[in-house]
Amino acid sequence: MADVPASRDGLYTIKPITGKGRGFVAASKISKGTRILLEVPLLKTPDSTGDISSAETIVLREVKSLTKDQQRAFFALQNVQGRRCTPVLGIVMTNMLPLGASNSGGLFLEASRINHSCQPNAQHAWNDDLGHMTVHALRDIDADHEITISYISGVSIGYAERQRHLMEAFSFACVCELCSLPLTARNDSDYRLDQVRSIEDAATDLDQVLDHPAKSLSQVHQIFELLEVQGICDISIARACFIAFQIAAMVGDKARAKVFAERAYAARKVLAGDDNPTTIEFKHLAERPVDYHLYGKSMKCYDDSWEAPRGICGEDLENWLWSTDEWSRYSSS
Numbered sequence: 001m002a003d004v005p006a007s008r009d010g011l012y013t014i015k016p017i018t019g020k021g022r023g024f025v026a027a028s029k030i031s032k033g034t035r036i037l038l039e040v041p042l043l044k045t046p047d048s049t050g051d052i053s054s055a056e057t058i059v060l061r062e063v064k065s066l067t068k069d070q071q072r073a074f075f076a077l078q079n080v081q082g083r084r085c086t087p088v089l090g091i092v093m094t095n096m097l098p099l100g101a102s103n104s105g106g107l108f109l110e111a112s113r114i115n116h117s118c119q120p121n122a123q124h125a126w127n128d129d130l131g132h133m134t135v136h137a138l139r140d141i142d143a144d145h146e147i148t149i150s151y152i153s154g155v156s157i158g159y160a161e162r163q164r165h166l167m168e169a170f171s172f173a174c175v176c177e178l179c180s181l182p183l184t185a186r187n188d189s190d191y192r193l194d195q196v197r198s199i200e201d202a203a204t205d206l207d208q209v210l211d212h213p214a215k216s217l218s219q220v221h222q223i224f225e226l227l228e229v230q231g232i233c234d235i236s237i238a239r240a241c242f243i244a245f246q247i248a249a250m251v252g253d254k255a256r257a258k259v260f261a262e263r264a265y266a267a268r269k270v271l272a273g274d275d276n277p278t279t280i281e282f283k284h285l286a287e288r289p290v291d292y293h294l295y296g297k298s299m300k301c302y303d304d305s306w307e308a309p310r311g312i313c314g315e316d317l318e319n320w321l322w323s324t325d326e327w328s329r330y331s332s333s
C-alpha cells in the first residue's frame with residue numbers, strides 16, 4: 001500500500017460548541033493549506049439516490065460487522081432525525097460525508113464531528129487513491145477558533161435556500177458569519193451569489209465557448225471579481241480557474257491555458273493536498289495543457305505557439321491574461 005501522508009497530530013480538539021453539539025476547535029494557529037485531518041471511514045454508505053429500505057439493510061449489515069467499540073462509537077454520533085427514521089439511518093443521514101463525485105458516502109468518527117459554516121475555513125475532500133477523507137485549511141485559522149466545513153456542496157446559493165436546506169437535512173438554523181449579516185449586506189451577498197451562478201452557467205455553455213470564447217473568458221473574470229468581493233476562498237476558486245483553463249485550452253491558447261491550470265492546481269493543492277487525484281490531474285495539465293482532451297477544439301485554425309510574455313507579473317500579468325484580442329483572429333465563426 002502507498003504511504004499515506006499523515007495529518008498533523010494535535011491540530012484540533014473536539015469539544016462542545018454552544019448551540020451546535022460538539023465540534024472541531026483549532027488547538028494552535030493552523031496555516032492555509034495545512035492538512036488538518038486524514039481519516040478512513042468507519043463505514044461506507046451506499047448510493048444515497050437508491051431506495052431507502054435497501055440502503056438501511058446495507059448499512060445495518062455494515063454496522064453489525066463493526067467491533068463492539070466501533071459500534072459504540074457509531075451510536076455515539078449525533079442523530080438529528082428524531083423519529084423520522086430508525087436510529088441507524090438517522091445517524092447516517094446526520095453524519096454522512098460524500099465520497100467524491102459518486103453518490104456514496106462515508107461515516108467518520110472525527111470528520112463527521114466538524115460543524116458547518118456557509119463561509120467555511122476548511123474543506124473536506126475524498127481521496128480515492130488513499131481511501132481517506134482529507135480536511136485542509138482554506139485560510140489561516142487562529143488558535144481556539146472553530147474549524148468548519150460546508151455541508152452544501154460547492155454551489156453558491158442565497159440565504160433562504162441555504163437555511164431551508166440546512167433545516168431540512170440537518171435540523172439547524174445557520175447563524176454563521178454569512179447568515180448573520182445585516183439585511184442589506186445579506187441581500188447584496190445573495191445578489192452576488194446569484195450572479196456567480198448565472199454567469200457560471202453562461203460561461204460554461206459549450207456553444208458559447210465554441211463560438212465566443214472571449215466572451216466566456218471575460219465572464220469567468222467577472223466570477224473572480226464577485227468571489228473576491230464576497231470573500232470566498234473555497235472550491236469555487238479552483239472551479240473558476242479550471243473553467244478559465246478549459247476555455248483557453250479549447251481555443252488552443254497554450255500560454256494562457258498553462259497559467260490558468262497552474263492556478264487551478266495551486267487552489268486544488270490548498271483544499272485537497274498534492275496527493276489528491278484531481279490535484280495530480282491539474283498538475284499534469286499545468287505542465288502539458290495540450291494533453292487536455294478538448295485542446296484546440298474550438299478553432300478551425302489555431303496557433304499553439306502563443307507564449308506568455310517573459311518576466312511579466314502582477315498587474316501586467318493580469319492584463320495580459322484576460323485580454324484575448326488575439327483570439328478573434330482565429331475565431332471559428
Ligand SMILES: C[S@@+](CC[C@H](N)C(=O)[O-])C[C@H]1O[C@@H](n2cnc3c(N)ncnc32)[C@H](O)[C@@H]1O
Nearest residue numbers: 020021022078080094095112113115116170172
Ligand atoms: C455532522 S454533525 C456535526 C457534529 C455535531 N455537532 C456533533 O456534536 O457530533 C451535524 C449536526 O451538527 C449540528 N451543526 C452543525 N453545524 C452547525 C451550525 N453551524 N449551527 C448549529 N448546529 C450545527 C447540527 O445539529 C447538525 O445536524
